[in-house]
Amino acid sequence: MQLARAFLIRLLTTLVTLFGVAVIVFFVIRVVPGNPIAMMLPPGASDADVERLKALYGFDKSIPQQFIIWLSGVLHGDFGTSITRRQPVLDLVLNRLPATIELAGMALIIATIIGGFLALTGTRLRGTKTEAAIDVGSGMALSIPDFLWGLLLILLFGVLWPVLDISGRVTPSLQLPFTTQFYLTESVLRLRFDLWRDIAGHMLMPALALAIPLSAIIGQLLKQSLKETMHLDYVTLARTKGYGENHVILHEALRNAILPTLTLIGVQFTFLIGGTVIVERLFSYEGLGNMAIDAVINRDLPLIQGIVVVFALLFTLINLAVDMCYALLNPRLRHG
Amino acid sequence: MQLSRRTLLQLSAAGAALSVASVALPAFAAIDELVIAYNVPLPSWDPTTGPSAVNPTIQAIYLSVFDRFIGQKPDLKPEPGILTEWGWNEDKTKIHMTVRDGVKWHDGSALTAEDVVWSLQRAADEKTGNPITFIWSTIGNLKAEGNKITGDVVRFDPTVFMWMYFLTGFVMPKAYYEKVGAEGFEKAPIGSGPYMVDKFEPNAFVRLKAFPDYWGGKAEFETVTIKFVTDPAARVAEVEGGNAHVTLEIPYEEYDRLKGGDKLVGTAEPISDIGMIFINDIDPMLDANVRKAAVMAVDKQLIIDRLLSGYGVPIDTLETPDYTAYDASIKTPYDPAAAAELLKASGYGPDKPVKFTIQTTKGFKPKDYEMVQAIVGLWRKIGIEAEIEVYEIAKHYELRAADKLAPMAFYNWGNSIGDPTTSTGFAMYGPSPHSVWDGKDLIAMIDPLWGEKDEDKRIAGWKAVDKFIADNALVLPLLQYVQPIIAAPGVIVTPHKSGALLPYLMKRG
Numbered sequence: 001m002q003l004a005r006a007f008l009i010r011l012l013t014t015l016v017t018l019f020g021v022a023v024i025v026f027f028v029i030r031v032v033p034g035n036p037i038a039m040m041l042p043p044g045a046s047d048a049d050v051e052r053l054k055a056l057y058g059f060d061k062s063i064p065q066q067f068i069i070w071l072s073g074v075l076h077g078d079f080g081t082s083i084t085r086r087q088p089v090l091d092l093v094l095n096r097l098p099a100t101i102e103l104a105g106m107a108l109i110i111a112t113i114i115g116g117f118l119a120l121t122g123t124r125l126r127g128t129k130t131e132a133a134i135d136v137g138s139g140m141a142l143s144i145p146d147f148l149w150g151l152l153l154i155l156l157f158g159v160l161w162p163v164l165d166i167s168g169r170v171t172p173s174l175q176l177p178f179t180t181q182f183y184l185t186e187s188v189l190r191l192r193f194d195l196w197r198d199i200a201g202h203m204l205m206p207a208l209a210l211a212i213p214l215s216a217i218i219g220q221l222l223k224q225s226l227k228e229t230m231h232l233d234y235v236t237l238a239r240t241k242g243y244g245e246n247h248v249i250l251h252e253a254l255r256n257a258i259l260p261t262l263t264l265i266g267v268q269f270t271f272l273i274g275g276t277v278i279v280e281r282l283f284s285y286e287g288l289g290n291m292a293i294d295a296v297i298n299r300d301l302p303l304i305q306g307i308v309v310v311f312a313l314l315f316t317l318i319n320l321a322v323d324m325c326y327a328l329l330n331p332r333l334r335h336g
Numbered sequence: 337m338q339l340s341r342r343t344l345l346q347l348s349a350a351g352a353a354l355s356v357a358s359v360a361l362p363a364f365a366a367i368d369e370l371v372i373a374y375n376v377p378l379p380s381w382d383p384t385t386g387p388s389a390v391n392p393t394i395q396a397i398y399l400s401v402f403d404r405f406i407g408q409k410p411d412l413k414p415e416p417g418i419l420t421e422w423g424w425n426e427d428k429t430k431i432h433m434t435v436r437d438g439v440k441w442h443d444g445s446a447l448t449a450e451d452v453v454w455s456l457q458r459a460a461d462e463k464t465g466n467p468i469t470f471i472w473s474t475i476g477n478l479k480a481e482g483n484k485i486t487g488d489v490v491r492f493d494p495t496v497f498m499w500m501y502f503l504t505g506f507v508m509p510k511a512y513y514e515k516v517g518a519e520g521f522e523k524a525p526i527g528s529g530p531y532m533v534d535k536f537e538p539n540a541f542v543r544l545k546a547f548p549d550y551w552g553g554k555a556e557f558e559t560v561t562i563k564f565v566t567d568p569a570a571r572v573a574e575v576e577g578g579n580a581h582v583t584l585e586i587p588y589e590e591y592d593r594l595k596g597g598d599k600l601v602g603t604a605e606p607i608s609d610i611g612m613i614f615i616n617d618i619d620p621m622l623d624a625n626v627r628k629a630a631v632m633a634v635d636k637q638l639i640i641d642r643l644l645s646g647y648g649v650p651i652d653t654l655e656t657p658d659y660t661a662y663d664a665s666i667k668t669p670y671d672p673a674a675a676a677e678l679l680k681a682s683g684y685g686p687d688k689p690v691k692f693t694i695q696t697t698k699g700f701k702p703k704d705y706e707m708v709q710a711i712v713g714l715w716r717k718i719g720i721e722a723e724i725e726v727y728e729i730a731k732h733y734e735l736r737a738a739d740k741l742a743p744m745a746f747y748n749w750g751n752s753i754g755d756p757t758t759s760t761g762f763a764m765y766g767p768s769p770h771s772v773w774d775g776k777d778l779i780a781m782i783d784p785l786w787g788e789k790d791e792d793k794r795i796a797g798w799k800a801v802d803k804f805i806a807d808n809a810l811v812l813p814l815l816q817y818v819q820p821i822i823a824a825p826g827v828i829v830t831p832h833k834s835g836a837l838l839p840y841l842m843k844r845g
Contacts (some may be wrong), residue, residue, distance in 0.1 A: 038733035039387055041467065041769055049470055050737070050769060052462055084379040084387050085620055086539070087522055100824040154573045162577035168540045173369065174559045284565045294377060294539065298387055299730050 003328070010323060014316045022074070022305070023311040029304050035059070036083050036299040057083060070305065079309070080302035080329055084294070085100050089306035093288065097310065098181035099169055100287035102282070104272035106203055107210035108186070112265060114211065115218025122219070123226040123249055141216035147278045150209035154282075157205060165202045167284035174198060202221060206283040210276060214268060225257035232256075234256070270318050340492070342569060344475035345416045348727055352373035367826045370557040370839060373571045377539045377564035381525035382518065383506045385456070385465040390503050392609075392750045396836035397562060403439075405452065405500035409781035410832045410841070412658055414498070415751035418452065418507050418528065422497050428489060428789050431475055431496075433765075435483040440549045441509045442526040442533075449480035454510040456487075468504045471496060492787050494794055498753040499527045530555045530840040534621050537642035539564060552840075560839040575600060581824040584837050586701065588645040600822050606649050607819045607835040608752045610656060612763070613694070613703065613711075613812035614745045616734070616772040620690050623744045625682040626720075629669050629675035630744070633718050636814055639710050647818035653802040654749065654759045656816040658833055661756035661798040666806050668813075676718040695735075696746035698726045707814070708746050735771040748817070752834030755800035757786070764805060773810050 016049050037053045054060040058069065070091065072327060073080060079089035096179040122134045158166040170183060174195065178186045187196040191237065229235060238252045277289035284290070361427035374397070380388045383398040407417030407638075421434040423609040439447040458464050465743035467667045474496055478487040499505050507528060513521055525533055531551065541563045545772035546555040563580060565571045572590050574580035576599075586594075588604075595602030620626050636650035655662040676685070684690040694712065705726065725742060735741045765782045766774035781801050788794035805811055821837065822831045828845035832838055 033727070033731040033734055035730075035734050036387065038769075041390075041733070041737060046470065046767075047769070049467075051463075052469075053467070054419055056462075056465055085522075086380050086382065086386055086518060151445075151569055154570060158570075158573045158577045158579070160578065166573050166577060166579055167373070167563050167565050169537070170540075172535060172537075172541045172543045172563070173559075228731040282567050282570055284540060284563065284570065286537055290539045294379065298379070311617070320758075 007324060008271065010320055017316055018309070018312055022071070022309055023067070025305055025308045026070065027063060029299075029301055030063050030066075032245035036301060039299055055307050058288075070302075074309070079306040082295075082300055082303040082306075084298045084300045085303070089302050091170045093306045093310045094293065095181055096286065096288040096291050097314075099183070099285065100273055100276055100289060102182060102184045103203060103207055103276055103280070103285060103287055104269060107205040107214065107272055107276075108201075108265065108269055110207055110211035111218055111268075114215035115261075116221060118219035119222035119226060120216065120249060120254075121231065122223045122243060123253075126227065133297055134223075138220050139218040141212045144213070146209045146213055146275070147282055149212045150206065150279050150282045153205045153209055164205050166205070167202075169199065169202050170195075171198050171202075182336070202285075206276075206285050209279050209282075210272060214272070218261060218264065222257060222261045225260055226253050229253040229257040266322055270315050273314065292324070348480060358819055366764070367557070367824070367844070369559040369561055370582070370827065370842065371574075371580045372560065372562045372837065372839065373565040373574040373583040374562045374837070375566060375568075375571065375583075375585040377566065378536075378542060378822065381522050381533075381536075382508075384504045384508060385467075387467075390467050392503070392752065392835065394837055395503070395752075395834070397542065398506065399529065399836055400531040400560070400562075400780075400839055401442075401525060401533055403529050404502075404505045405433075405455075405507055406497065406505070407807050408501040408752075412752060412833045414501055417501070418447065419500070419656065422500070423490070428492055431487045433485040433487075435480075436484065436551060436674045437483055439528055439551045441512065441528050442547055443509075443512060444508075444549075445511065447507065447509070447528050448481050449485050451510045452507055453478045453480045453485060455506065459504055463622060464649070466504055468499065471499045472504075482648070483751075492789060494788060494791065495753070495755050495757050498755050498758075501742060502753045502758075510817060531560060534559070542546050555840050556843050557839060561587075562839070575822050575824070578824075581838070582821065582829060582842070584819060584821045585702075586812060586820055586822065588647045591647075591822060592645060594822050595668045599825070601825055602820065602822050603829055603831055604647055604818045604820045605831040605833070606656065606658070606816045607831075608656065608751045608754060608833050609748055609817040609835055610651060610759075611648075611656065611704070611707070611746070611748050611814040611817060612654060613814065614737070614741055614747055614763075614772050615809070615811055616741045616742055616743050616745070617774055620692055623682050623690075623807060625678040626684070626690050629678040629718060629722060630715060631809040631812050632671045632675040632678070633714050633720070634711050634812065634814070635670045635672075635714060637670075638740070639707055640815055643706050643710060644815075644818075648821065649816040649818070651813045651816050653806055654763055654811065654813055655756060659751065659754040659759060660755065661760070661795050661802065663799045663802060666799075666803050668806050668809070672714070672718055679719045685719040686717070687719075689716070689719045691721045691723070692744065693725050693742040694722045694744040694746070695725045695727055695732065695742045697729050697732065700729050701748045701817075704746055704748075736772060739774070741772045752836075754833075756802070760798060760802055760805065761785070764801070764811060775810065778804065778810065 028062045037050060037059060056065060070080060082089050082092055085092060118134050126129050155167055157164040180186055183199045187199055235248060235252050238248050276287055277292055280287045280289040281293050292307045297306060343760045346361040350567055375394045378394050378397050379815055380386055383389055383402055388394060388598055403418045405419050407415040409415050418436055418439060419433045424431055434453050441447055456472060456478055459466045460469055463468050471493060474491045476490045476492040478485060503704045512526055530547055530550045532547050534545045535543040541561055542561045546558050548554055568586050571583045572586050575583045591602055591693060594600045614628055615621050640646060640648035641649060652668045653666050679685060696705055696760050708724055712724060715722055730749060749759060749763055762768045762770045764773055764778060765771050766779045781804060785797045788797060819827050819835055821831060826844060828843045830841040
């Protein structure tokens with residue numbers, strides 16, 4: 001009962017948050033310099049032409065009036081029509097979101113594998129030159145931004161040893177039998193591993209670029225947790241029982257040490273979805289981030305609003321799910 | 337034979353290097369599918385409405401799928417296209433056009449004079465969102481009879497037929513569009529151009545198939561994929577890694593490097609885009625000496641040589657040598673000594689500099705910010721202290737439309753029909769939302785030229801306007817841009833002065 005009440009309260013605060021985001025983004029993008037009408041004015045346009053275009057796109061009304069019109073549309077599932085793409089905003093956003101989720105998911109998996117491997121190796125070889133090398137490598141991975149990793153990967157695997165595709169999400173000549181935009185997932189479900197290989201090949205470089213800095217964070221946190229756990233009594237007991245160091249790390253220490261890392265991975269996933277923008281642009285990956293940049297460049301206000309609101313919705317829903325899971329798993333929270 | 341550890345390592349390294357080198361060689365031998373790494377994505381398929389319609393950088397994609405009313409040669413001159421003949425009557429109160437026979441839409445239906453009439457009427461209809469209605473509405477009462485079209489001149493505009501090979505001047509399929517509607521057209525566009533849309537992934541690529549019944553003859557490359565690769569470094573990697581056969585708009589340094597090797601060929605030709613600096617008629621730009629000094633103190637050739645690797649053509653007016661009203665006799669020479677004297681006459685000098693702001697984009701055009709930095713450096717020597725303000729291009733448009741640009745503002749202007757109205761005219765005519773110079777004397781000079789029916793008189797009038805602008809330093813023209821294009825050896829690219837990279841003009845070689 002208490003949990004249901006907590007859920008309802010959390011849901012309400014989520015709605016308030018979403019409304020706040022909608023208000024802020026709506027007003028801010030209209031106040032900052034650069035309006036879409038000025039961008040589409042042809043040579044020789046008169047003042048009357050300017051007014052006509054304003055009326056055509058609904059910019060002739062006051063900002064609060066525009067907001068009310070937009071909000072009432074949103075409540076009916078209509079996020080408006082993109083100025084540049086001339087298609088419903090919601091369709092555009094929902095078509096792109098799966099690509100970004102798959103990219104962020106792949107980056108997270110790669111980061112977890114690399115980070116986990118580095119942490120376990122660093123813990124196993126603690127105090128040696130290998131651990132020092134891992135620390136130096138992690139520092140470098142963290143201090144270089146993802147788009148620079150992207151450029152380096154393009155140079156390595158796109159130019160010097162061109163084994164991976166530089167741009168796009170899939171080879172243009174392939175015929176895709178998919179019904180959803182989750183290409184990678186659907187290719188597995190349909191057992192089309194030929195397509196899976198192509199899609200994964202396109203995704204690997206941008207995912208790696210995103211994963212490298214994140215793997216350093218995961219690796220460092222997990223290694224630190226493991227090191228702290230290695231001094232606990234139950235680990236010492238395991239050692240005295242004669243278990244080897246590998247067994248102690250993997251079967252005794254890791255189980256406890258991994259908890260903070262899992263929390264971090266959950267949080268990072270939401271950040272990854274929002275953080276793919278530059279990398280998607282660099283690799284011409286058809287995700288939401290790439291579309292967001294175009295929308296901002298072209299001052300496509302309805303599309304910017306749609307993207308931001310959907311991002312915010314996704315963030316708050318993931319946070320809501322995490323909070324609810326946490327409440328369900330934690331007896332103190334579960335029983336109030 | 338004994339193999340030492342060192343020798344083994346050396347051999348391994350050499351082997352690895354060889355294998356990498358062999359893999360890195362692009363497989364350009366036989367081109368089944370031409371791949372172009374293009375610099376901007378295509379947002380919308382309707383070439384006549386919305387912001388995309390007036391975006392010059394995506395016209396090449398539209399021109400692959402659609403035909404304009406009138407064709408345009410690579411040197412910007414018009415040529416018969418869907419219309420084989422066009423013109424006015426003697427007193428220029430009526431127009432006449434003849435539509436080419438035998439043209440087909442991609443769905444196999446015939447392109448008729450009704451399609452042309454409908455396209456022109458739709459373009460003039462404010463409700464469709466065509467941004468160029470101010471031109472299309474100058475003709476009306478259009479009637480088709482067979483393949484002949486006649487119409488009335490509502491308001492004489494000497495450039496109306498030029499717009500038929502310029503922005504939004506495309507022939508659209510009446511029956512198909514009315515059947516599928518705007519949304520349906522976005523999903524499955526058809527035109528009468530050399531290529532049909534096979535597959536389109538926004539922000540990623542468009543795959544085109546040669547239209548076998550194209551009136552101008554089937555395109556040489558059966559399949560063309562245009563990948564939208566917005567990052568210049570990624571575009572370089574695409575051609576260098578063999579993933580694309582052609583690319584454009586890459587840094588000039590990279591262009592020199594790539595064409596200097598033995599794997600790729602390059603072409604760099606001047607196009608119709610220019611770099612310029614707007615002068616707003618606000619203090620201190622109301623002082624003619626300051627304006628003239630600012631113009632005379634800029635060594636354009638030096639800037640082109642040092643910053644653009646020599647790729648650029650200095651200009652003295654807003655007309656390039658390819659434009660109709662170009663007048664080689666109008667000069668604004670680099671003369672820092674004379675510039676210093678002019679400033680001195682107005683009470684300025686290195687010890688007491690005249691101060692103002694200059695606005696510029698950064699990275700919107702090649703070396704835009706760096707060029708402005710260099711100009712500010714040249715000005716400083718003679719007593720002009722300009723503060724650089726960087727802004728986004730969207731802000732430039734808004735400020736320009738509101739006549740609120742800083743005293744000086746860098747911009748690039750495109751004019752692929754080469755007419756003076758669409759260069760000097762719209763950039764310098766006070767009432768235009770694109771002009772920030774509002775001098776009444778200049779407006780009075782330009783006013784009669786808009787509707788001038790005598791073509792020779794009209795062009796002579798624009799040349800006089802350009803001379804007046806140069807003599808009074810009302811704008812600072814900088815350079816005509818050069819477009820770098822890199823291609824695989826198997827592809828011969830014909831550059832187009834408009835800057836449009838047209839797959840139809842590409843041949844095997």
